[in-house]
Each structure stands twice: as structure tokens, then as C-alpha cells.
Amino acid sequence: MPSQPPLPFAVSQPHARTAGAVLDQLNSSPAGLDSAQAEQRLRQAGPNSLPAPPRDSPLKRFLLQFHDTLIHVLLASAAITALLGHWVDTAVIAGVVTINAIIGFLQEGKAEAALEGIRRMLSVQAQTLRDGEWRNIDAATLVPGDIVRLRAGDRVPADLRLIETTGLRIEESALTGESVPADKQPAPVAADAPLGDRSPLAFSGTLVAAGRAIGVVVGTGTDTEIGRINRLIANVETLQTPLTRQMARFGKGLSMIIVGLALLMLAIGLGLHAFPLDELFLAAIGFAVAAIPEGLPAILTITLALGVQRMARRNAITRRLSAVEALGSVTVICSDKTGTLTRNEMTAREVITRGGRYSVSGTGYRPAGNITLDGELVELAEHAHLNALIEVVAIANDTELGQDEDGEWRIAGEPTEGALRALAGKAGFSGDDHVRHAAIPFASEHKFMATLNSTPTGLRRILLKGAPDRLLDRCRRELGSDGLPEILDRNFWESEIERLAGQGLRVLAAAARSAPDGQSTLAIDDLDDMVFLGLIGIIDPPRPEAIAAIASCHAAGIRVKMITG
Numbered sequence: 001m002p003s004q005p006p007l008p009f010a011v012s013q014p015h016a017r018t019a020g021a022v023l024d025q026l027n028s029s030p031a032g033l034d035s036a037q038a039e040q041r042l043r044q045a046g047p048n049s050l051p052a053p054p055r056d057s058p059l060k061r062f063l064l065q066f067h068d069t070l071i072h073v074l075l076a077s078a079a080i081t082a083l084l085g086h087w088v089d090t091a092v093i094a095g096v097v098t099i100n101a102i103i104g105f106l107q108e109g110k111a112e113a114a115l116e117g118i119r120r121m122l123s124v125q126a127q128t129l130r131d132g133e134w135r136n137i138d139a140a141t142l143v144p145g146d147i148v149r150l151r152a153g154d155r156v157p158a159d160l161r162l163i164e165t166t167g168l169r170i171e172e173s174a175l176t177g178e179s180v181p182a183d184k185q186p187a188p189v190a191a192d193a194p195l196g197d198r199s200p201l202a203f204s205g206t207l208v209a210a211g212r213a214i215g216v217v218v219g220t221g222t223d224t225e226i227g228r229i230n231r232l233i234a235n236v237e238t239l240q241t242p243l244t245r246q247m248a249r250f251g252k253g254l255s256m257i258i259v260g261l262a263l264l265m266l267a268i269g270l271g272l273h274a275f276p277l278d279e280l281f282l283a284a285i286g287f288a289v290a291a292i293p294e295g296l297p298a299i300l301t302i303t304l305a306l307g308v309q310r311m312a313r314r315n316a317i318t319r320r321l322s323a324v325e326a327l328g329s330v331t332v333i334c335s336d337k338t339g340t341l342t343r344n345e346m347t348a349r350e351v352i353t354r355g356g357r358y359s360v361s362g363t364g365y366r367p368a369g370n371i372t373l374d375g376e377l378v379e380l381a382e383h384a385h386l387n388a389l390i391e392v393v394a395i396a397n398d399t400e401l402g403q404d405e406d407g408e409w410r411i412a413g414e415p416t417e418g419a420l421r422a423l424a425g426k427a428g429f430s431g432d433d434h435v436r437h438a439a440i441p442f443a444s445e446h447k448f449m450a451t452l453n454s455t456p457t458g459l460r461r462i463l464l465k466g467a468p469d470r471l472l473d474r475c476r477r478e479l480g481s482d483g484l485p486e487i488l489d490r491n492f493w494e495s496e497i498e499r500l501a502g503q504g505l506r507v508l509a510a511a512a513r514s515a516p517d518g519q520s521t522l523a524i525d526d527l528d529d530m531v532f533l534g535l536i537g538i539i540d541p542p543r544p545e546a547i548a549a550i551a552s553c554h555a556a557g558i559r560v561k562m563i564t565g
Contacts, residue, residue: 011144014161014218015198016191022161023216028145030163030214032129041143048142048158048220050230058105065101072251080285126157146217150208152398153412159224160202160215162186167211167441169414170202173338175225177564180506181209181414183444195225209414210398210442243325258291330558337564341550342540346419349505349541352496353534354481355385360426363541365401365409365418367425380427384483387429389533392510394424394431396451396463398441401425416508419538420465438522446470452515452522460515462522464530468497468509475511475532485531496535505537 014022023029033041056064066075078093126139129147139157142148148160156170162184169181176182176196184199202208202215204224221227262284269280307324338344345364350357351371358378362369371378371386380387399413401421411418424431435454442449448466455461464471472490480486493509500507511530519526550560 011161011218013191015193015200016188017161018188019161019163019186019200019216022218023145023163026145026216026218028147028216030147031132032147033143033145034131038130038141038143038146041145042141045143045223046221047140049140050221050227062101062105065105066097071097071100077288080288084282084285127151127154142217142220144217144220148215148217150202150213150215152208152210152212154208156202156204156206156208158204158217159219160213161218162200162202162213162215165211165213167443168202168208168213169210169442171207171209171415172196172203173344174205175203175229177336177338180416184211184213185444242329254291254293258288261291262288332559332561333553334561334563337562338540340543341546341562342542344415344540346415346506346538347541348419348423348536349539350500350537351386351389351423351534352500352537353385353389354479355383358386360423362422362426365411365422367401367409367422369426371427378427380429385479385534386427388479388512389510389536390424390427390429391431391434392463392512392533393420393465393508393536394429395434395436395453396439396449396465397421398449415540416506416538420508420536423536437520440522440524440527442466446524448527450522450527452519452526460517460519462513462515462526462530464511464527465508468493468507468535471509471511471530471532474527475530477529478532479534488532493532493535500535500537503537505539508536508538510534510536 011017011022011025017025066072074093074097078090078097081087081089081093124139125136126142126146127134127149128137128142129135129149130137134149142158146158147163148157150156150160150168162168163186165185168184170184171181172178178196182196182199184202186200188200189198201218202213203226204219205226219225219227222231265284265287266280269275269283270277304324311324335341343364347363348360350359352358356373359372360369361372371380373383378386380390397417397420399411399417399421401409401411401418404410409422411421433456436451437454437460438452440448440450446466447470448464450462450464452460452462464474472488472493475488477485478488478493497507510533512533513530515526553560
């Protein structure tokens with residue numbers, strides 16, 4: 001397909017340019033576009049949506065099921081047996097061919113419906129600055145140069161060059177494979193920066209986990225990153241499976257042998273025995289029909305259909321029947337990690353305080369699991385160290401955790417904070433009776449979040465969670481084994497951080513201290529002389545079914561490779 005000429009307001013490598021330069025090249029400004037400009041650009045750039053791939057009509061898809069050499073021979077056999085009056089044979093052959101076509105047609109239809117998911121990843125509405133005022137508009141009408149506002153929980157409606165950001169973090173696992181949200185900021189980066197490091201850009205279809213931002217649209221529809229993926233999928237070449245290649249060779253070879261032997265029969269009958277031509281012709285046709293294995297397509301169809309049903313019961317989509325057989329020829333499987341081998345749901349696995357090392361069971365965001373110490377179940381009221389740490393990570397937290405209509409536990413916010421909410425739920429800690437007075441949101445430059453809260457007893461406390469090294473720098477004391485503050489043993493905590501990291505866990509820390517009764521604001525300078533409470537090790541756990549599947553692959557001699565961001 002010939003490439004379209006670039007639009008006059010297209011931008012090359014917007015992540016490497018300043019926001020002002022991008023606005024100038026787009027003939028836009030922080031005040032946005034007016035309706036007339038937007039309408040003109042919409043006519044030129046087209047709607048901000050992924051086009052539906054060209055599809056064959058249902059009739060054509062059904063007729064394509066008959067496009068096979070052996071099927072052609074069977075259809076010819078059916079026609080000949082009908083001419084000879086052998087109606088039972090005709091019905092059997094026609095029935096086998098028709099059943100094969102129907103099963104293939106229905107299976108392809110189911111697969112096509114399942115593959116539509118990528119087109120539904122685009123946002124439905126967008127907050128856009130048009131004619132000098134913020135409006136909620138249909139995301140399909142966005143054009144390059146539009147100014148768009150993002151907030152936590154929004155799905156990014158188009159590819160944006162960020163102009164202003166405040167604590168912005170975006171979940172981009174669909175594009176990069178990274179389960180941890182990416183920090184975003186408006187400063188330009190190197191032109192050759194990989195996709196996951198293009199911090200001045202927000203990509204269409206990704207989810208805002210925290211913060212807010214304003215950006216200018218630099219790509220819509222198929223010009224977005226997700227549109228590029230859609231084009232790659234649409235251009236995937238169709239390859240023959242080992243089964244289809246073998247059947248094609250077998251069908252052609254068998255057809256040539258049958259035709260050759262039938263002609264030989266005619267030649268011998270006429271040349272050596274002077275049989276009547278009509279008798280020889282009927283004999284040759286009878287030989288050809290008898291030699292064709294009309295039961296073979298039926299056996300293959302039934303076998304493949306059973307394979308498709310077994311795959312469907314395991315939630316695997318098979319677009320074509322013959323693809324099931326191709327799995328038997330697989331020697332290497334290359335798999336994504338996030339959301340494929342793992343759940344893409346961060347889970348707290350271990351909690352370390354001066355009271356001991358606590359193990360946490362359960363996976364995902366469901367607040368169901370046990371917290372144990374040396375194999376014994378833990379009651380939160382009896383472990384002041386654990387209670388103090390869980391109070392911090394549950395209260396200094398902006399993520400909401402709840403159940404959807406299907407009963408599944410979902411989060412609105414960051415996956416890491418969702419894991420901390422689930423940990424608090426497992427411990428039986430609510431935190432609804434704490435009142436927040438001020439907060440310092442998470443930002444990449446300081447890598448922590450802090451809040452000023454009132455406890456149920458009316459005491460004001462500063463709660464701090466974030467990167468362990470940053471918190472250790474702000475602490476001179478720790479909560480000792482007797483429940484009282486004591487001098488910080490930094491060597492102990494750094495050795496524990498190294499141990500958790502060596503297990504592949506992401507490590508967070510918590511700290512707290514009391515605040516004056518009248519304090520109502522919070523600044524970075526207020527976060528000195530904190531009391532270190534402990535560490536939490538978090539992991540994106542593997543799917544249990546993935547573990548069993550990999551073991552089965554290894555037992556079958558299939559190598560498994562993980563390809564991830």
C-alpha cells in the first residue's frame with residue numbers, strides 16, 4: 001500500500017523536541033485550536049480511530065473453505081458418482097466436505113471476533129481545549145494540535161507531547177511490557193531513546209495511574225504507536241502449516257497418480273483388448289472414485305475440531321483448524337512476560353520490621369490471604385511493628401481497590417499501591433477513620449509519597465512511603481524490637497534490601513513520625529528526622545497456569561523464551 005504524504009502539521013520525533021517547538025510545528029498554542037481549525041484538520045487527518053481491517057464477506061469466507069486440492073478432487077468425485085447414480089456415495093462425500101467447511105467457517109468467525117479487542121483500546125471521551133474552553137469531546141474527533149488534559153484514571157485518547165505534568169505516571173505495559181507505571185515529564189529526551197524511555201510522550205490507549213498533565217496531540221488513529229501495532233498485525237503474512245503443506249502435496253500427488261492410472265486403463269483397454277469405449281470410461285471413473293480416500297478429510301476435520309475444542313476449554317483462540325496441528329511442530333515458544341507469564345497484578349510477598357520477617361500469601365489484588373511469622377498466623381493487634389507499617393502504606397495511598405460487576409478485584413490507580421491496599425485488606429486494616437490534611441504526591445525526582453493525617457485518637461502524624469534509599473536518608477531512628485524508637489541500623493536494612501532485590505522483588509519502605517497538633521500543611525522539609533518502620537517486597541506473580549504450561553513444554557522438548565521490556 002503506498003505511503004501517504006506527511007501532513008503539514010505532522011511532527012517527527014516529538015520526544016526529542018521542546019514542547020514549544022512541537023506547538024510551533026503543529027501551528028498550535030497552549031490555548032488550543034478553534035472549531036474551524038479542528039474541523040479542517042479532521043478532514044485532512046481523518047478520525048482518531050483504528051480502521052476496521054478489510055474483511056471478506058461471509059459467503060466468500062465460506063467458499064474459501066473449499067479451496068483445497070483434496071477437496072476439489074472430492075467434489076469432482078461427488079459430481080461423477082451423482083452422474084453414475086450412486087446417490088449414497090454422493091451424499092457421504094458431499095456431507096464430509098460440507099461439515100468440514102461449516103466447522104472451519106464458524107471457528108474463523110469466533111477468532112475474528114476475539115481479535116477485535118485492540119480496536120477498543122482507544123478512549124471514548126477526551127478533555128480538550130477548544131475555542132478557549134475545556135470540553136469533553138468524542139476522542140474520535142481529536143486532531144494534531146489539540147490540547148488535551150489528563151487526570152488519574154483517564155485512558156490517553158491519542159499520542160500526546162506533554163507540556164505540563166504534576167506527578168504523572170502512566171501504565172504502558174500494553175506497549176512496553178513494563179508492569180510498573182512510567183514516570184512522565186515534559187523535558188525532551190534523546191532522539192534515539194527507546195519507546196519505554198520517551199518520558200515526554202503519552203501514548204494512545206495507555207492508562208494514567210497517577211497525577212495530571214496537559215499535552216498536545218501529535219498522533220491520531222493509525223499514526224499512533226498502537227496504530228502502528230495494528231498495521232503490523234494487519235500485514236502479517238499467512239503461512240501454510242505443516243499439515244496444509246503435506247495435504248497439498250498428498251492431494252496433488254494422489255490426483256496425478258489416479259488420473260495417470262485411469263488413462264493407462266483406457267489405453268490398455270482400447271489398445272490390447274478392444275473393449276468398448278463407454279465401458280472403459282465407466283471403469284476408469286469407477287477406479288478413480290474408489291481410489292480417492294473420501295474418508296480422509298472427515299477424519300482430519302473431526303480430529304482437528306476436537307483439538308480446537310480442547311484449546312477453547314483452555315481459553316486459547318485458534319483461528320484456523322489446521323493451526324492446531326501446527327502446535328505439534330513447535331520447538332520454541334517466545335512469550336511476553338507482563339500479563340502473559342505473570343498476572344500483571346503486583347502482590348506483596350514479604351514484610352520486614354524489627355519484629356521479624358513476615359510472609360504474605362495470596363496473589364493479585366484480591367485482599368484474601370494470610371500473614372504469617374515463622375509459620376504462625378499473625379493478628380495485627382498483637383504486632384505493633386506490622387500495624388505501624390501497614391498504617392503508612394494504606395493511608396499514604398491514592399489508589400482505590402474494589403470489585404467490578406463480575407466480582408473481580410480491580411484498582412483505580414497504580415499497581416504498586418494496589419498491592420499495598422490488598423496487603424492492608426489481608427491484615428484487616430481499614431484506615432477509613434484517618435483524616436488527611438495534606439499530601440506530597442509521588443514524583444520521580446524524590447521517589448516517595450507523604451501525607452499528613454489525623455489518627456482516630458486525634459494525633460497528627462506524617463506518613464512516608466517510597467524508595468528505601470530515599471527514606472533511609474531521611475531517617476535517623478528506627479522502630480526497635482521493643483516498640484520504641486532507637487538509632488537506625490542502616491547496614492541491617494541495606495542487607496535486607498539487597499536480599500529482597502536478589503529474589504526479584506521490588507522493595508518499598510515506610511517511615512512515620514508525629515506532627516504538631518495544629519499543623520495543616522506539608523512540605524519536603526517536614527520529612528526530616530523520620531522513624532524508619534520497615535520494608536515490603538512486592539512481585540508481579542507468575543500465573544499458576546503459566547508455571548504448569550512451561551513445565552509441560554519442557555517435558556515435550558519445547559524451549560520457552562521470555563521476551564519483555
